[in-house]
Amino acid sequence: MDHRITLAAAAAAIIIAPCPAAAGPQDEHMRAAPSGDETTRYCMKIEPVTGTRVERIKCWTRAEWKDQGVDVDAEWAAEGVRVIK
Template sequence: MNHKLPLITLGIVAASSPLRAQPEVAPASVAPSAPADARYCLRVDPIIGSRMETIQCRTRDDWASLEVDVDQEWADNGVRVIGPGGMPA
């Protein structure tokens, strides 16, 4: 009976520990390079009165015309880059 308690405890600890350590992936600090006509998708503030997150995809030039620096915003709000033809870059 004395040996059952440590075995049960050991089993619980082993079952609750991760099977292998997952490396942490650091987010990219700048947007990945892509062709000039690629679209960069960023999270933007929701419309007033809504809680729905909005993602907009625009070219670097389009974002620049809205005074958004894609490289600066990418670490916090970057989602993906869509290349020419709608394929992920």
């Protein structure tokens, strides 16, 4: 009986405890796009092709995103995934 109570308490502690690993990526997406040089590539989600549900990610420099009409700083919070330096 004592083992069941201990096991239940341990399971509850694991479920209730905040997970710092899950907070990291969310915090990263809340900021503006990180700074970089002209070769830094910014990976962002783009709209999927019609007829598919597969999410697409493109990694381009700021200049390449600008050529596509995308402001990296404005879109980073919602669509940013990672930065490749």
